[in-house]
Amino acid sequence: MIKTYKIEVDCANCANKMEEAAQKTKGVKNAAVNFMTLKMNVEFEEGQDPQTVMRQVRKNCKRIEDDCEIYL
C-alpha cells in the first residue's frame, strides 16, 4: 500500500535526511520525499497499520530534523 503525506521542511538536505529516516523505520518498505512538492510517498510493508507506522516515521524524522512536520 502506498500513501502520500504532506510535509513541511525548510531545506533540501533535511528532506533527504527525512527520506532516509523514513526508509529505516520499521514497517516501511520504501519512502520517497519530494522536496519540491513537499510530499512524502510511503510504501508500507504488508499487514502494517499505516497510522501506527507513520507515527513512528514522524518521530524518527523529528529526531534527525527538529524543524520538520508530517501531516498525518
Next chain:
Amino acid sequence: MNKKQKKMLVRILIAAAMLAALHFITASGWMRFALYLIPYLIIGYDILFKAVKGVKNRQIFDENFLMSIATVGAIVLAVYEQSGDYTEAVAVMLFYQTGELFQSCAVGKSRRSISDLMDIRPDYANIECGGRLERVDPDEVETGSIIVVRPGEKVPIDGVVVEGASTLNTSALTGESLPRDIKTGDEITSGCINMTGVLKIRIMKKFGESTVSKILDLVENAGSRKSRSENFISKFARIYTPAVCAAALALALLPPLARMIFTGAAAEWSVWIYRALTFLVISCPCALVISIPLSFFAGIGGASRAGVLVKGSNYLEALSQTKIMVFDKTGTLTKGAFEVNGVHHSEMVNSELLEYAALAESASSHPISRSLRLAYGREIDSSRVSDIEEISGNGVTARVDGIEVAAGNDKLMKRLGISFIPCHSAGTIIHMAVGGEYAGHIVISDIIKPNSKAAIASLKTEGIDKIIMLTGDTEKAAVQVGNAIGIDQVYSGLLPSDKVEKVEELLKGKPEKAKLAFVGDGINDAPVLRRADIGIAMGAMGSDAAIEAADVVLMDDDPIKISKAVKISRKCMSIVYQNIIFAIGIKTICLLLGAAGFADMWLAIFADVGVMILAVLNAIRALFVKKL
C-alpha cells in the same frame, strides 16, 4: 515572503546594522566581546540552539552544528589571540542566514510559479438548479448529470456536449495555442478553457477519473521516481560533509604536530585551527542538494506546460540519453484514418471521377466508401443512383445518371473484362470503369501526419542514431511511408506480440548506456510501451490506458512534440550537469585555497552562499522551454 522569512529578514537587518555601528565604536577587552556578542546571538541563536539539539539526537554533521563550531571557534581564537576581531564570526553567521533566506524564498517562488503553470485544477462546476446556476465541488457531481460551462470557465469534468457550440483553449493541456472548435455531440476533455459560447455537458466520468485529475496526480507524484543524478547527489552529500569535517580535523592537528616534531618550529596552532574552521564553513552541501531536484522539478514543470507529461525525473534523464527510437506507424506517424490520397490515370476531371465513385458506393457502409464520400465533400443525391449491386470482395456496380459505373479492385475489372492500369502506390486501389471504359483509379491510404517528416529530421539532428518503424501493415505500404519521412529501418507485417519481441531483440542488441524509446498511440501497444526503456504515448488526451502504461505522455498527437520532449530533457540534463560540476568545482577550489591559507572565512561563506544562489538561478532556467 511568509512569516518565518519576514522574521528572519528583520533579524538579518538588525544584526547587520549593529555590526556596522560597532565598527565605529572603540571598545576593548571584555566590553568589546560583550558588544559583539549581541548581534551574534540575534542572528545565530536558533543555529546554536539547533546545533545543541542535533548533538543530543546524535546528528553531528548537520550544517547547524558546523556553522556553530566554525563561528564559536573563530570567536574563541579572537579571544585567545586578543585580536578583538569578532566581526568575522558575526559576518559569517549573517551571510549564512542571508543565503538560507534567499534559498527559501527562491524555492518558494519556483514552487509557486510551477504550480501556477499547472493550474488546471477546476475549482467548481455549475449545475442548473431551478433555473439558477449553482456552484458545486467537481468531486460531488455524479456521472450522467448535466453541467453548464460559461465562457471563460474551465471545463471541470470529462463529458459530452449536449447543447451549445464554442471554441476551446486547450493550451493548458497540450501547449497548443490553436483553439479547437466544439459542437453538440463532441466529447470534451476537462482542463480546457471554454472561450466563446455557453456549453451544456453531460458528465461521462467522475472527477477523480477525469483527465484533469489524472494529469495532476501524475505531475504531483512525478518526484517520487528519482533520477540517477539525484541519487548520486544525496549519496554524495552523505559522504561529503563527514569527509570535509575529517579533513578539517586533520588540518587542525597534523600540520602543527608535524612542524613541532620534524622541524622543531613553533606549531602555529591558531593559524591551522583557523584554516580548519574555514573548511567547516564550506562543508555544507546545500547548493548541490537544492539545485539538482529543483532543476528536475523545473524541467518537468516546463515540459508539462508544453503538453509533455513526464512521470519522473528518471525518465527525463533516460529520455536525454535516447539513441534508438522505435515508432509504431498507425496513429503515431500516420493519422490512422483512411483518406483519398490521389486519383491516377483519370480520363475525366478528378473531381468528376470521385463523384461517380462516391455515388456508386453511396449505399455501402464500408470505411472505404466513407472516405470516398468524405473526399467528394457534398451531399449524396441518392435519386441519381440505381441498380446498385455489391459484389463481395470485388466492389460495386451501379447506374449513375443512367450511365453504368463499376468501382472496385482488380478482380472486379478482370471479372468485367476491362483492362486496367496497375498502381505503384501502396494502399487500397479503387479502379473505376464508367460506361464500360476504364476511367482511372483512386488511391485510398493512411495519411502521413503533416509534421512526421520534420519530427524525424529534428530527432536526427538531436543525435538519435537509429529511427525504426514497426507496423502490422504490408511491406509495400510500410516502406513507402518509411521512405517518405526518412525512417532508417522498417519492420512490417508484425502482430502486436511480434512488436514486443522485436523491441526485446533491439534492447538486447544495443549498448548498455544507449536508451531505447518506443513511441505509440497507447491504444493496443501498452505491453511494448512498458517493455521499452522509455515508453512514449501520444494523443493521450482522454486515453487512460496510455497515461497508465507510458513513462512520457504527449497530450496531443503531433509527432513534433517528441523531438521537443527530447530537447527539453537535454536542456534540463545539461543544467543538472552544469550545477553538479559548478558546485563541486567551486567548493573543491575553495577547500584547496582554504587549506593553503589563501582563503579566509569571508571567502568561504561567499563561496558557499554565492554558489548556491547561482545554482538555484540556473536551475530555474529549466522551466523555460518555449523556444526549444
